Amino acid sequence: MVRRRLFSVNDHFYQGKPRYFIAECSNYSCFCVHVEGVQNTSCRSYLLFFVSKQRRLFKFIQPRTQLVATQCGVVKRIFFSTGELSGDLQGSILIRALTREALSRNVVVKVRRYISRVVVKSQKTFQLYGLGGSLMKQEGLELLQDTSKISSIGLIEAVPHLWASWSMIQNAIERVIEDPPDIAILIDYVGPNLQLASKLRKIFPGLPIVYYIAPQEWVWGYANQKVPFLLRYVESIGEICDKVYSIFPAEHAYYQRHQIASEYVGHPLFSSDWKKGNETNQKRARESLQLALDAVVIALVPASREQEIRYILPIMAQAAKHIQDQLVDEDxxxxxxxxRDDFRAKIQQQLTRSGVSQFRIYDKTSSSIVIAAANLCIMKSGTVNLEAVAMQVPQLVLYRLSNWSAWLGRNVLGLQIPFIASPNCVEMRLVVPELVQENATAENVSKAALNLLRTKHEQQRMLTDYERIAKVLHCPEGTSRAAKSMFELMQTD
Structure with a gap:
């Protein structure tokens, strides 16, 4: 149930806050102060005044002025919570769509008095704040904390981050209480997000809470396997969230089967919002990165988390040396x-130590171009797998946890994951080769990579499967529809 209110800032009134930001214009800001003793909820009275950019009071309207905000005339406060680099990327795409949706709406604050009428047109329609990363910050998010370094997969790997996650959640809650949002948007990052959302639901019972990029437990259900108890989030999501925006068709069906409000919006990497800034081909990408057009270029995508530097990078580096030794006649x-900037030295050191002679390291803003420039990608599992699909580049996928986490997952949680690579999860069959845990060795990786490089018909089969996956995940203006739906949840009378 969405809370109905006269203003998006009405929560402040019963929390004793004296001043409320209403709108920001080119030359002045508009604030209102609640008048003590006025209890008429249908038509409150306020002291209203305008403050110039130099903080000079240049317009004042006496008490008993009736302030009426139109449906889109208030500043919308949107709280985001996501973690990891993939969530940051997906959040930045969503923010672009939200910004476009906001600009398409007329934002007007109307002030009516018995003998006067003032109309203020706002240029800033909403405030974005929350937990995310640098890409979301570039799109206008007020970053309360960068969560890109507080992420892990595996029970043992999560332990070092417990205190940082708890502290992050507490700080976010304090800010949200001080500045209540009109909607909370959760993106991936399941453990911290559900803890945070549970607290938000208790503090603001009527706050719309939505999940965009929800937990991928549908994979077990889709493969007719029982979801392990500790990884079963569907009941919590049903209790806490007003709506789930599903990015996979099978995910949409899974949440609907559990009677959770779900809307299929397609994957953001196959939306027009992402493609506009990432349209390229191999030739243009190589020219941009100053790579020879006839070279055999292999992209290594090892890590977005500290643990992946420890467990996956060494395997990739050794495999790269094996491939280099096998292709001595090739460039x-x-x-x-x-x-992450702090990964650069570790990557360079590992590749050098393994004896890889020809390598280049690029910053994260070039990830799409790096993938597009390659003949083959050797990747860890994650959102980057679908990025390779969108770029039409053959890939093989590997993943490895600590031995303790792998043992606990198999023997305590009873994990039997059907697939780890997103393309395989979409099709529920082996579209791209994947090597997991004990099978993720340098020898196996190099053998699979050389087989892909040398077998053109296998590359073509994979690219054909990519086209089918892209059609499944492409939803015309899906991100825009999600943004529009979120604004509708924020609507007030």
Whole structure:
């Protein structure tokens, strides 16, 4: 149930806050102060005044002025919570769609007095704040904390981040209480997000809470396997969230089967919002990165988390050395998109130590170009797998946890994951080769990579499957529809 209110800032009134931001215009800001003793909820009275950019009061309207905000005339406060680099990317795409939706709406604050009428047109329609990363910050998010370094997969790997996650949630709650949002948008990051959302639901019972990029437990259900108890989030999502925006058709069906409000919006990497800034081909990408057009270019995509630097990068580096030794007559270059600045030195050290002679490291803003420039991608599992699908580049996928986490997952949680690579999860069959845990060795990786490089018909089969996956995940203006739906949840009378 969406809370109905006269203003998006009415929560402040019963919390004793004296001043409320209503709208920001080119030359002045508009604030209102609640008049003590006025209890008429249908038509409150306010002290209203305008403040110039230099903080000079240049317009004042006496008490008993009736302030009426139109449906789109208030500043909308949108709270985001996401973690990891993939959530940051997907959040930035969504923010673009939300910004476009906001600009398409007429934003007007009307002030009516018995003998006067003032109309204020706002240029800033909403305030974005929350937990995310640098890409979301570039799109206008007020970043309360960068969560890109607080992420892990596996029970043992999560332990070092527990205190940081708890502290992050507490700080976010304090800010939300101080500045209540009109909607909370959760993106991936399931553990911290559900803890945070549970607290938000208790504090603001009527706050719309939505999940965009929800937990992928549908994979077990789709493969007719029982979801392990500790990884079963569907009941919590049903209790906490007003709506789920599903990015996979099978995910949409899964949440509907559990009677959770779900809307299929397609995957953001196959939306027009992402493609506009990432349309390229191999030739243009290589020219941009100053790579020879006839070189054999292999992209290594090892890590977005610290644990992946520890467990996956060494395997990739050793495999790269094996490939280099097998292709001595070819001009082989390994290119690596560096997802975090603090990873650069570690990547360079590992590749050098393994004996890889030809490699280049690029910052994270070039990840799409790096993938597009490659003949083949050797990747860890994650959103980057679908990025390779969107770029039409053959890939093989590997993943490895600590031995303890793998043992606990198999023997305590009873995990039997059908697939780890997103393209395989979409099709529920082996579209791209994947190597997991004990099978993720340098020898196996190099053997699979060389087989793909040398077998043109296998590459073509994979690219044909990519086209089918892209059609499944493409939803015309899906991100825009999600943004529109979110604004509708924020509507007030």
């Amino acid at each position: 082989v270059v390994f290119i690596v998109p560096c997802s």
